[in-house]
Amino acid sequence: MRNAFIKAVYEQAGKDNRVYMLNADIGVFVFDDFKRDFPKRYINLGVAEANMIGVAAGLVLSGKVPFVYTIAPFVTMRCLEQIRVDVCLQNLNVKIVGVGAGLAYGVLGPTHHAIEDIAIMRALPNITVISPGDPWEAYEATKASVRHEGPVYIRLAKSGEPSLVEHRHNAFQIGKGVTLREGKDATLIATGCMVKNALCVAQKLFCEGINLRVINMHTIKPIDHDIILESARDTGAIFTMEEHSVIGGLGSAVAEVLAEESTEKVQFLRIGFKDTFCEVVGSREYLLAKHGLDVPSVSKMVANSLRGSPVQ
Amino acid sequence: MTLHLDKKPLEQDLTVVDLKKLAYRMRRQIIDMAVSAGGGHIAPALSAVEILISLYFRVLRINPEDPQWPERDRFILSKGHGCCALYAVLAERGFLHRDALKTFCQDGHAMGGHPEYGKIPGVETSTGSLGHGLSIAIGISLAAKNDGNTCRSFVLLGDGECNEGSVWEAAMSASQFQLDNLVAIVDYNKLLATGFIKDVMALEPFAMKWKSFGWEVREVNGHDINEVSRTLNEVPFAEKRPSVVIAHTVKGKGVSYMENNPVWHYRLPNKEELLQAYKELNEGLQSLT
Ligand SMILES: Cc1ncc(C[n+]2csc(CCOP(=O)(O)OP(=O)(O)O)c2C)c(N)n1
Numbered sequence: 276m277r278n279a280f281i282k283a284v285y286e287q288a289g290k291d292n293r294v295y296m297l298n299a300d301i302g303v304f305v306f307d308d309f310k311r312d313f314p315k316r317y318i319n320l321g322v323a324e325a326n327m328i329g330v331a332a333g334l335v336l337s338g339k340v341p342f343v344y345t346i347a348p349f350v351t352m353r354c355l356e357q358i359r360v361d362v363c364l365q366n367l368n369v370k371i372v373g374v375g376a377g378l379a380y381g382v383l384g385p386t387h388h389a390i391e392d393i394a395i396m397r398a399l400p401n402i403t404v405i406s407p408g409d410p411w412e413a414y415e416a417t418k419a420s421v422r423h424e425g426p427v428y429i430r431l432a433k434s435g436e437p438s439l440v441e442h443r444h445n446a447f448q449i450g451k452g453v454t455l456r457e458g459k460d461a462t463l464i465a466t467g468c469m470v471k472n473a474l475c476v477a478q479k480l481f482c483e484g485i486n487l488r489v490i491n492m493h494t495i496k497p498i499d500h501d502i503i504l505e506s507a508r509d510t511g512a513i514f515t516m517e518e519h520s521v522i523g524g525l526g527s528a529v530a531e532v533l534a535e536e537s538t539e540k541v542q543f544l545r546i547g548f549k550d551t552f553c554e555v556v557g558s559r560e561y562l563l564a565k566h567g568l569d570v571p572s573v574s575k576m577v578a579n580s581l582r583g584s585p586v587q
Numbered sequence: 588m589t590l591h592l593d594k595k596p597l598e599q600d601l602t603v604v605d606l607k608k609l610a611y612r613m614r615r616q617i618i619d620m621a622v623s624a625g626g627g628h629i630a631p632a633l634s635a636v637e638i639l640i641s642l643y644f645r646v647l648r649i650n651p652e653d654p655q656w657p658e659r660d661r662f663i664l665s666k667g668h669g670c671c672a673l674y675a676v677l678a679e680r681g682f683l684h685r686d687a688l689k690t691f692c693q694d695g696h697a698m699g700g701h702p703e704y705g706k707i708p709g710v711e712t713s714t715g716s717l718g719h720g721l722s723i724a725i726g727i728s729l730a731a732k733n734d735g736n737t738c739r740s741f742v743l744l745g746d747g748e749c750n751e752g753s754v755w756e757a758a759m760s761a762s763q764f765q766l767d768n769l770v771a772i773v774d775y776n777k778l779l780a781t782g783f784i785k786d787v788m789a790l791e792p793f794a795m796k797w798k799s800f801g802w803e804v805r806e807v808n809g810h811d812i813n814e815v816s817r818t819l820n821e822v823p824f825a826e827k828r829p830s831v832v833i834a835h836t837v838k839g840k841g842v843s844y845m846e847n848n849p850v851w852h853y854r855l856p857n858k859e860e861l862l863q864a865y866k867e868l869n870e871g872l873q874s875l876t
Contacts, residue, residue, distance in 0.1 A: 556696060
């Protein structure tokens with residue numbers, strides 16, 4: 276996803292000279308093309324995230340469209356007040372891009388994990404929160420964020436994510452969830468890299484006679500109310516799946532819509548990290564399994580829940 | 588207990604030549620840890636080897652048998668990504684079993700790519716997000732002053748880390764609080780993650796910055812164990828003032844192709860490069876015997 280983002284931002288910079296790229300000292304060489312072709316619009320602020328956000332806000336006040344980029348926890352939580360006051364309060368056109376969503380940096384430990392970022396960003400007024408599911412979507416989200424007026428947070432995984440070819444025929448639109456698979460028994464709503472896993476869960480449960488609908492919710496704010504309510508009506512059961520805490524992320528956003536707007540009785544479960552940091556390190560796959568977020572665990576959880584058995 | 592309260596660190600019979608040999612062994616250990624884990628920062632750890640050896644074998648008043656000894660000196664690796672060097676020295680000093688190093692970045696283990704408090708004996712606080720360590724050390728030093736505890740706090744910072752505003756907020760408060768029980772050491776290897784610091788966000792005049800923040804400054808060759816230890820054993824450099832040692836170092840020190848090359852901030856050697864690294868370290872070690 277990182278490379279897709281870098282390609283998109285390079286192309287956008289070629290078309291629109293308001294586009295700037297701000298970096299806080301990560302990714303040696305990855306911005307070389309941008310630096311070569313738009314040297315004045317590439318700014319590396321060193322290891323200084325708070326300064327980077329403030330500088331970006333200043334650039335917007337002078338008509339620019341800055342992207343700010345570093346590792347996800349550092350581009351959101353390290354400089355949170357700058358984002359809240361300088362960017363969101365003034366509704367400025369800063370595009371915040373975090374690399375290493377969820378557990379992409381598994382072995383580097385909790386400081387480098389990002390499992391609260393969606394919740395924190397989502398709480399801020401004016402910001403749009405996007406969590407692409409594959410490189411194509413990261414590319415499209417980057418383009419769309421330039422067209423969109425106002426602050427945007429794009430949460431990228433790292434590299435080597437598989438593409439979700441299934442949705443290529445759908446144009447990317449901020450705020451519009453995408454149904455990747457039709458089903459009638461329940462709906463699995465996922466975001467980011469969990470979309471791929473959701474499709475695998477659906478495939479697995481299909482063999483067990485459970486027919487899941489799968490929705491890719493690439494935009495978490497504003498959340499797509501219609502697709503949630505429609506799925507609640509059609510399937511009567513909704514599961515959310517995210518590489519993030521169950522507090523405040525996709526699951527919470529969906530729960531809010533269901534609790535306030537759904538007229539149906541809906542079975543509902545959030546699947547994500549349960550209010551915890553990772554106690555040990557490990558690869559992303561290892562840690563997901565440990566926290567019950569791998570395909571077999573989620574499949575079991577969904578199946579048990581639908582059959583009325585205890586979930587864990 | 589009188590042993591611990593002695594001005595000198597715990598008695599070690601190691602000569603400087605022994606410690607220089609140890610530096611070669613630790614470099615090899617660091618590389619092996621990262622390579623077998625398939626992750627971790629090598630070059631940032633290599634630049635801090637002699638600083639850590641000096642601290643753990645010549646300066647810190649610590650007791651591996653009792654890592655929680657209340658009067659112990661605290662060491663905080665604020666540039667947490669250099670943790671392979673810390674884990675290796677903790678093992679050399681007996682805080683950890685040598686086998687524990689094999690768990691570095693392995694699935695299900697606590698010894699990750701940044702050090703975590705409460706999980707590894709000898710690790711005083713969790714780091715990994717840059718720019719936190721100095722503030723935490725100030726808290727520890729303030730508490731020590733209030734409690735009449737004679738322990739001292741030593742913090743190792745990266746030079747890139749000194750771009751963070753929080754480092755300077757901390758620097759300002761350390762002199763306000765007259766913390767002469769606090770020592771900052773900067774691993775000044777002139778590189779950060781994306782290049783040379785002078786091209787990205789220059790620190791110079793660096794010593795003057797610290798001085799103007801009320802610190803007493805010394806500059807040393809950060810690869811000279813004698814010079815580093817001697818200097819660190821002279822703290823506080825001035826009464827009622829915090830001390831800082833700017834240690835001039837080489838990022839990737841000891842492996843020629845890693846030295847001073849930004850590519851190696853977070854990269855692992857391939858097979859050929861690994862053999863080359865072993866060869867250079869072995870030759871270095873041989874030259875001492
Ligand atoms: C707050 C924060 N921002 C960014 C990073 C990512 N990062 C890890 S190491 C590093 C460069 C550090 O350079 P320096 O302090 O000079 O240490 P060196 O590796 O050169 O010893 C960066 C930007 C981080 N760990 N924490």
